Amino acid sequence: MIAESGHYALVLALGLALIQSFVPVIGARVKDPALMNMSRSTAIAQFVFVLLSFGALILLHVLSDFSVVNVYENSHSLKPLIYKITGVWGNHEGSMLLWVFILSLFGALVAIFGVNLPLSLRAHVLAVQAWIATAFYLFILLTSNPFLRIANPPLEGRDLNPILQDPGLAVHPPMLYLGYVGFSISFSFAIAALIEGRIDAAWARWVRPWTLMAWIFLTLGIAMGSYWAYYELGWGGWWFWDPVENASLMPWLAGTALLHSAVVMEKREALKIWTVLLAILTFSLSLLGTFLVRSGVLTSVHAFATDPRRGVFILMILCVFIGGSLSFYAWRAASLKQGGLFAPISREGALVLNNLLLTTACATVFIGTLYPLALEVVTGERISVGAPFFNLTFAPLFLPLLLAVPFGPLLAWKRGDLVGAAQRLMVAGVVALVTIAIVWAWQRGGSAFAPLAIGLAMFVILGAAVDIAERVKLFRAPFATSWSRATGLPRSTWGTAFAHAGLGIALIGIVCESTWNIEHIATMRLNDTAQLGSYSATFDGMTSRQGPNYREDIATFTIRQGGALVGMMTPSKRSFTTRGMSTTEAALMTRGVSQLYISLGAADPNGSITARIYYKPLVLLIWFGPVLMAFGGMLSLSDRRLRVGAPKPARPKLSGLAQPAE
Amino acid sequence: MRRLAAIVALVLMAGLPSALHAVQPDEVMHDPAKEARARALSRELRCMVCQNQSIDDSEAPLARDLRLLVRERIAAGDSDKQVLNFLVARYGEFVLLKPPLEEHTLILWFLTPAVLIGGGAGLWLYNRKRWASRREDVTALTPEEEERLGKLIASLSDSTGKS
16 A cells, blocks of 8 residues: 555656646746746645655655565665665665655745745746656656565565665765755756846846755765765775766766856856856756666666666656757857956956866766766777776866965956965965975975875965955954954855865865875784884784674774774674675774774684774865865855845834944 | 795785785785885776776775786786786776777867867957957047047036136
8 A cells, every 4th residue: 555655646746747847837928927836836746745655665665565676675674774764765766766856855945935036937947847857757657666566575575785784875865866956956947047038146146055055965975975985895995986976076066166157147147158058067967977877877888788778768868858958058048148247367267267177177077987888889899997097187177276266265356466366375375385395394205296285285275264364354453353354254255265175174185095094904813913103903803793684793903002002993794694795894993083994804714814904194084174165055055145035134114223234 | 827926925925024015915025116016006907897996996806816917927027018018918908997098088088188278268269359349349439429528528627627
């Protein structure tokens, strides 16, 4: 009954989406407010039905109803409750249902919070949302139905892939999807603007919070996925330039560019056509990511060709939406009027440079990810494109970008003063140079890359601080004045500073981890000690225990620093009986922002064990940076200016009251 | 031969100090400089049965074989280039994580500079054109307008002179 109800609710949602696809557009044509307003009710109702459908699937997993194929293939009655729930999106069908659930959630949010949007714009936005939703409901119902039954239900399920049974994976896909799918709103706004042939600063002001929200989730989602790979995959890597990762990095790069160009559009009405194109591209890349991950094309072009039903369907969605929106753009973009002029050296100019570099970086990831696939399809030749390629092509693009980051916020709109900005950045520059010298001296020779990169990171971090210091006239005005100026600064300014500083912090983490990572791989016997810098790890023996659906062999290591006891680390290996698979559970010990990392290899019958022990200096900064970026995004999102839908504060009648300047 | 190398490595390892660098302890080479070269090469080579992993990262048996093969070639005195050529001759270009610049990889390698340079040049031209068109609009004062402007300025300086 539950499965059938869930299935039926999804069919009803499809029906509603079909109505929402056409009726509001017709309403906008004939200027009928009732028809246009219908999109609000259908969007909210759609959300309710998808919620029911998604809830039904969760309930089936929780109840371990193995008469449903999806539950049988991905669950086990002994699996802990949390993984029964998160297992729902640990498989293809369930994750697609999560995808449309989030899509309908965003649709409902626009319907609820978009009260101050012009009626026809809202109608068009929700109609475009419904087009996307229709395509994906059809995809689920026709090729990936999670509610299919088995005629003779088995007694036990096949369990979820053990590496997915992890708290990190519980949160990572929803975050990522909130990001991916969140960009659908920017896309819908872009298409709606093209339909209406009208686009202005107000449009940018509506689009920006949605883009920002999606960007925050995507940033956190990618960071979380990276941290998950770091501790779960067992060799301490945190970014592999894997196509699946690249699939999420591309929309992030394009989305970051979009955020910046939307600023220009909002403040100066310039870059309109470009912003619309970026909004289309960002969501197209999200769709591409969904295609790459969900079609199986990555595992092998041949596997894709042997069971092409799903892949071809997503490919069709991809072609219709990307091709359709780009041709529509080509046709209508000329109707949008261009806005204000600006000199190359100006805030706008800096943001254009940002866009150029981010777009190029995105194109690099794009070609590196898709070229091997395309080449194999066209000529049958197989090549590999991996980390060495991206390190050579992608990394150099971030060098000028990082150099330019501190200058951007210090330049004035329209026509900036580069020399003035450079003067104000003098302190940051000097400290950066001193940092380079110190790091260089400290590492006693070696490659010049690490000191330079750390200096650059310092420049970015201090540049963000200089921006704030300049705005509050720190040290140039009495402290009380600076304080009141600081509290009066728009939150978006603080957001910019935090996000830019986060970039520098992540860079420090990346450089330190990859340059000064200490690695010790050895077969260790009882009481053997490994030395890593100032730390030593002593192998104290193995124990084993029985988990809910696995057996676990745990090794114990005593960690000392300069002879003093610091603590114990207990890496383990889990064997999952149902799937006959095993996972390595690395042990992590955090020391400040550095970490010790132990993961286990093969165990010998004679009691010795292969262990990989790493000391990873400042490694946590790699993820602390993105968290800070997301925090900056949230600050910016909470800015009064951007709180779309918040009722405008009533103006006090008495003009004697001082109005806070914005 | 390969097994022999592994055994040799294993024997050598017993007497080695703790600063080991290898993916498996028994694979490590005696000479730290050579081992470092082997590690660097391992990061450039793909484990062909894995999804996008270098042989340095992978635990697959094939990756281990390749790692040992790399060390074997290094021990035999090959240069880095020769080791890579040897592996390409045996396993094809698929084994390289950084494809060489050839006819069929031109687009792969040149898209980035093309987008950057093309985009930059396009922006520069576009900006110049827009400024130029704006300047034409601004500078195009007709003789009558010039005359009126002159009169206005004259009357303005008159009035300020009087007061």
